Amino acid sequence: MKRFSIFLFLMLPISLFAQIDLGKYGNISGSFETNNQLYVKDVKTNSVLPQDRIGSNNYLKADYRFQKISMGMQYEAYLPSIEGYPFFLNDAKLVQKYLSYQDTKFGLTVGNFYEQFGSGLVFRSWENRQLGINNAMEGINIRISPTNNFDLKFIYGKQRKNFDKSDGTIRAIDANYQIVKPAEMNHERSLSVGGSFVSRYQQYTGPDPAFKPTVNAFSGRVNYVDVSSNFSAEYIIKSKDEHAANQQNTNTGKALLVNYGVTKNNVGFNLNLRRLENMDFRTDRNADQGLLLINYIPALTKQQEYYLSNIYVYNAQALGEIGGQADLYYNIPKNTKLAGKYGMSIAINYSRYHAVQIIAQTPTSFESKFFGIGKHLYYSDINLNVKKKHSAKFTSSYLLQHIYYNKSVVEGGNYENIKSTIVVADVLYKYAIKKAIRTELQHLFTKQDKGNWFGILLEWSYAPHFSIFASDMYNYGDAIKQIHYYNAGGSYTTGPHKLLVSYGRQRAGLICVGGVCRLLPAATGLNVSFTSSF
Amino acid sequence: MKLKYKSTLLSFALFVSASSYSQSLLPNIPITTSKGISVLFKSIIDTNTVTVISFWATWCVPCINELDVFQDKIDEGKTTLFKLIAISTDESRTVQKVRPLVKSKGWTFDIYLDESNEIKRAFNAINIPYVIVISKGKIVYQKTGYTPGDEEVLIEKINQLNVSDNR
Numbered sequence: 001m002k003r004f005s006i007f008l009f010l011m012l013p014i015s016l017f018a019q020i021d022l023g024k025y026g027n028i029s030g031s032f033e034t035n036n037q038l039y040v041k042d043v044k045t046n047s048v049l050p051q052d053r054i055g056s057n058n059y060l061k062a063d064y065r066f067q068k069i070s071m072g073m074q075y076e077a078y079l080p081s082i083e084g085y086p087f088f089l090n091d092a093k094l095v096q097k098y099l100s101y102q103d104t105k106f107g108l109t110v111g112n113f114y115e116q117f118g119s120g121l122v123f124r125s126w127e128n129r130q131l132g133i134n135n136a137m138e139g140i141n142i143r144i145s146p147t148n149n150f151d152l153k154f155i156y157g158k159q160r161k162n163f164d165k166s167d168g169t170i171r172a173i174d175a176n177y178q179i180v181k182p183a184e185m186n187h188e189r190s191l192s193v194g195g196s197f198v199s200r201y202q203q204y205t206g207p208d209p210a211f212k213p214t215v216n217a218f219s220g221r222v223n224y225v226d227v228s229s230n231f232s233a234e235y236i237i238k239s240k241d242e243h244a245a246n247q248q249n250t251n252t253g254k255a256l257l258v259n260y261g262v263t264k265n266n267v268g269f270n271l272n273l274r275r276l277e278n279m280d281f282r283t284d285r286n287a288d289q290g291l292l293l294i295n296y297i298p299a300l301t302k303q304q305e306y307y308l309s310n311i312y313v314y315n316a317q318a319l320g321e322i323g324g325q326a327d328l329y330y331n332i333p334k335n336t337k338l339a340g341k342y343g344m345s346i347a348i349n350y351s352r353y354h355a356v357q358i359i360a361q362t363p364t365s366f367e368s369k370f371f372g373i374g375k376h377l378y379y380s381d382i383n384l385n386v387k388k389k390h391s392a393k394f395t396s397s398y399l400l401q402h403i404y405y406n407k408s409v410v411e412g413g414n415y416e417n418i419k420s421t422i423v424v425a426d427v428l429y430k431y432a433i434k435k436a437i438r439t440e441l442q443h444l445f446t447k448q449d450k451g452n453w454f455g456i457l458l459e460w461s462y463a464p465h466f467s468i469f470a471s472d473m474y475n476y477g478d479a480i481k482q483i484h485y486y487n488a489g490g491s492y493t494t495g496p497h498k499l500l501v502s503y504g505r506q507r508a509g510l511i512c513v514g515g516v517c518r519l520l521p522a523a524t525g526l527n528v529s530f531t532s533s534f
Numbered sequence: 535m536k537l538k539y540k541s542t543l544l545s546f547a548l549f550v551s552a553s554s555y556s557q558s559l560l561p562n563i564p565i566t567t568s569k570g571i572s573v574l575f576k577s578i579i580d581t582n583t584v585t586v587i588s589f590w591a592t593w594c595v596p597c598i599n600e601l602d603v604f605q606d607k608i609d610e611g612k613t614t615l616f617k618l619i620a621i622s623t624d625e626s627r628t629v630q631k632v633r634p635l636v637k638s639k640g641w642t643f644d645i646y647l648d649e650s651n652e653i654k655r656a657f658n659a660i661n662i663p664y665v666i667v668i669s670k671g672k673i674v675y676q677k678t679g680y681t682p683g684d685e686e687v688l689i690e691k692i693n694q695l696n697v698s699d700n701r
Contacts, residue, residue: 029657029658030658031658031659031660033660061658063656063658065561067562068562070561102562102563103562104574114650114651114652114655115650116626116649116650119626120625120626121626124626124650126625126650126651151572178571181571188569189569190569190570190571192570223570225568225569225570230633232630259630261630261633261634262634263633263634263637263638264637265637266637266638266640267637267638268633268634268635268636268637268638269634270630270631270633270634272630296625296626298625298626298627299627300627302593303593303627303628304593305593305594305595327631327634328634329634329635329637329638329639330638331638331639331640333640345638345639347635389602395599397595428682430682430683432683433683433686434682434683434686434687435683436681436682436683438682461681461682461683462681462683463681463682463683463684463686463687464677464681464683464684464687467681491679493677493678493679493681495675495676495677495678496659496664496676496677496678497678498661498678498679531660531661531678533657533658533659533660533664533676533678534658
């Protein structure tokens with residue numbers, strides 16, 4: 001705690017002075033985030049107490065902007081890192097810094113930067129503090145737009161690896177050409193094509209003369225949008241790339257992503273299809289978990305917010321997967337019999353993912369039918385969300401969801417496949433102009449794994465500053481051990497600053513954000529977090 | 535001990551108050567329209583009207599609740615008070631859901647896409663929903679999170695801005 005106080009003491013004056021608005025000489029802005037856990041012994045959950053009972057992750061970001069020039073830095077302190085992160089750090093460093101010039105036709109960034117080509121299936125550098133992922137590039141990023149319908153991007157550099165850099169180097173180029181560009185913003189039709197080349201080099205010192213230190217990936221994409229429909233497709237091919245995370249698989253990497261959407265009046269429909277084959281792509285052939293990822297392969301399923309809907313979540317299978325999802329949104333207009341005075345919205349989503357259809361297999365490769373669907377079902381999810389505003393004070397939302405979860409594939413190991421049904425009722429009562437009570441009642445039915453769960457949340461809020469909550473998740477259907485995962489806390493918000501304090505139990509399991517997951521250990525204790533933007 | 539407690543509180547209060555209402559310049563970086571066209575962020579800000587920017591995502595329930603409430607305010611005839619721009623921070627996992635959701639909801643305000651989260655990072659928004667109010671090219675109010683009733687506070691702020699603009 002003492003170390004954290006010292007850190008906060010150092011950070012506060014920096015934040016205070018960073019507020020200076022320099023008028024015609026530019027301005028300084030930034031953000032500060034601190035997440036702290038104080039762990040306590042809890043025999044019920046079998047949580048393992050860390051040697052240091054405190055985990056503290058802290059981030060200070062500051063940017064200076066002057067006309068077309070900007071520069072900035074990110075300082076991070078793990079004192080030590082919170083349990084369950086894919087790394088253990090007990091250190092603080094200025095880890096990122098950059099200098100950038102951005103104009104309409106030209107942009108240049110030197111230092112650390114984030115970038116994405118196409119959908120990210122061929123290249124994406126990004127940050128997610130919750131997952132402990134930060135694969136920011138360190139190098140140079142050049143953007144050239146010679147005409148108003150043609151963009152070129154060049155990047156060169158190494159990826160961030162915790163407080164270090166990757167061994168391998170990335171050099172890449174991306175081009176985007178707008179074939180049909182609306183003369184005016186309101187003109188609803190556009191057509192563009194694009195392509196990327198991403199090359200990774202990592203020196204190889206092993207004995208195999210046929211082993212190539214360079215891995216190349218190519219992608220091509222098309223994107224069409226008009227007044228009531230949209231279509232996009234992207235295809236990626238990646239050269240032979242055996243490494244630890246793909247179990248030394250020697251297949252050529254391939255990925256196809258297709259999306260079609262259509263809208264009319266109060267209805268919206270979207271179909272999203274994807275096939276993956278050996279698409280795990282990293283700057284280091286020994287990297288695993290969320291480290292040194294070059295591309296971004298999210299699970300294309302519906303992302304739910306409710307606790308019990310996040311017990312069995314899918315994790316995309318980069319080695320081989322075929323499937324897709326469909327979404328239907330319908331808003332029943334206001335002042336109709338069913339929707340009443342305030343309207344009603346319905347959302348239906350269905351996703352399904354299978355193994356690819358394998359024809360022949362060796363220990364390090366397989367041959368498959370490109371559009372063949374394998375027998376093994378990895379995941380399926382059908383869910384219905386209904387939201388209705390009954391009156392100015394009373395709104396309710398309901399979720400009905402059925403999931404098939406192949407735990408052995410998603411989490412690794414040998415488990416029974418899980419079928420679960422989840423029901424949620426979420427009711428909001430705004431009893432005064434700035435005061436509201438919200439309650440969530442949740443239930444998960446399953447005969448497998450830890451059996452049935454019950455969940456409840458009660459929340460009281462007084463806008464714009466105060467909110468308090470209490471929640472519980474209880475696996476009462478588990479034949480071996482039933483545990484109440486209780487939590488209670490409150491938050492104080494003022495403008496862009498938020499202080500959150502809570503105490504409770506954290507369930508062991510997968511936490512997934514944007515389709516990338518990490519395994520959280522069980523933990524009990526006090527959580528204090530503060531976020532601020534300035 | 536008491537003095538230490540007071541000084542900590544004072545530091546916190548100073549930090550909170552001093553860090554409000556700064557960041558006067560807007561980022562000079564591209565943003566994507568819902569039709570897939572890249573435009574400079576500065577070009578979408580109307581300097582004659584109070585602009586409310588809401589960072590949201592299709593998977594964020596409080597964000598959608600907030601935007602539904604904003605649409606109710608627009609339907610009530612508050613459009614002359616402010617221009618609303620909703621910037622989707624949906625990444626490639628969910629960005630394809632933006633158009634069907636928006637069309638089904640019948641939201642009438644402008645939608646932009648920030649798939650790589652570059653604009654969100656430039657504004658230093660850590661969590662969503664995140665609301666920014668811009669008046670005369672300057673950020674005059676920011677708010678993280680949404681609790682029911684926040685919209686009333688926002689409308690009060692916009693009213694104050696419009697009154698001071700008319701003086």
